[in-house]
Amino acid sequence: MFRVHIYSGSLALVGKSGVGQAANHQHEALERTGVSVVTDWQPRADVVHINTVLPCSFRAARRARREGIPVIWYGHSTEADFRHSFVGSDLLAPLFKRWLCLCYNQADLILTPTPYAANILNGYGLRPPVQALSNGVDTDFFAPDPARRRAFREAYGLTDRDKAVISVGHFMERKGILDFIELARSTPQVRFYWFGHTDPALVPRKIREAMAAAPANLEFPGFLSQSELRDAYCGADAFLFCSHEETEGIVVLEALACGTPVLLRDIPVYNGWLTDGVNVYKGRNGWELRQKLAGILSGRLPDLTEAGRQVALARSLPNIGRALQDIYAALPARKKSSLPLRPRRRMA
Structure with missing residues (x-):
């Protein structure tokens, strides 16, 4: 059975957003279909999920690649949906797109929720393949009542x-x-x-x-x-x-x-x-x-x-969990890099 690490660094910053909810959905979808979700790098995961595009996420992807662990990066963000959002977003949008490309190119596979979003990301000329898979919804919790x-x-x-x-x-x-x-x-x-x-x-x-x-x-x-x-x-x-x-x-x-x-x-x-x-x-x-x-x-x-x-x-969490397992099975094996990992600094 697969062991999946959903990278949690910086997720607390987006906990009240759709990105945070999407990560929660991944965790629940996998557990409901029998996948072991590991909360740290050990025991060694078979796959690493990354949902955010902050610097710590970039470093986490690089670490996973050095350890030979395939990386799935969720393409929640595009330049288009960054525009007209926060103060200064229109000015920063072109730089944000360049950063997105740098991040997404660290992945073995990019998952994005819809064919529309996949088409946008494919237009960025990214190295990894882009595949559409819904974020899903908990249809047991969200139901008429x-x-x-x-x-x-x-x-x-x-x-x-x-x-x-x-x-x-x-x-x-x-x-x-x-x-x-x-x-x-x-x-x-x-x-x-x-x-x-x-x-x-x-x-x-x-x-x-x-x-x-x-x-x-x-x-x-x-x-x-x-x-x-x-x-x-x-x-x-x-x-x-x-x-x-x-x-x-x-x-x-x-x-x-x-x-x-x-x-x-x-x-x-x-x-x-x-x-x-x-x-x-x-x-x-x-x-x-x-x-x-x-x-x-x-x-x-x-x-x-x-x-x-x-x-x-049709987008219930068990359905998404089963689709993810099929995706894991199709991921190419990755060899552990010979590059040494930088030792972590001890906190005083």
Whole structure:
């Protein structure tokens, strides 16, 4: 049986992001399918997973290669989804792409969540092969539950007749927060909630000012635990995700798994697996999103939630775990390098 080391250095810094959640999914998916997940370099792992692109991750990949351990680097990030995010991100994007290439080229295989993201990374001229594999979703935990719906609506003072629309993510222009604010402004009879948190120092002034001027029917309750977020999905009348760029969107899978009606901006990442009018609804612009949202909330549009949950079930953690085992079996063997490892410095 395989032994897999999921490199944890720097994961604490992204624990509240999709990258942190993806790493948690890998751990759970592997354990559910009988793979041993080792938390340190010993006993020696058969494969090392790396999820972040910080300097310590680069060093970890180099160490694994010297020890003859194949490296799978998860391509969660692209230059496109780095833009329009934090303060200074547009200026730094070209340098970020160069760093991504340096990191990803240390891998034996790059896994990225969708064919769309794989196509972007293949355009970078990377040395390792790039393969698409969903981040997956815990469909046992995220599932429709009337009791969870009641818990959410009681916590936020919502009656049965109140309509509630939610979104989840960092306070980024790329995530569509400006569009979400305007949709809330144009629909004052509906309650809107944006869940998530970003360090204020990283939030561009334009976003801070728009949030400060948000309409009274829109709230920013902050970061939620996984159980609280599950309640929100189950209790909402729609999940509205206006993001302009994603590599997959774990929150979309979570909403689908909970049987929440999902409305997305129509962007290429969803092509081939999420279809407008079949398992989700999509809008190309603010006007279309507003019209589709009104149709969902009024019941004029057909209920697609069962078809949406089937999409999530196909990406359940056991399915992802089995797919990973097939990937490990196909990895080429790597010989241990003759280069000496640098001795670790002892902490005083």
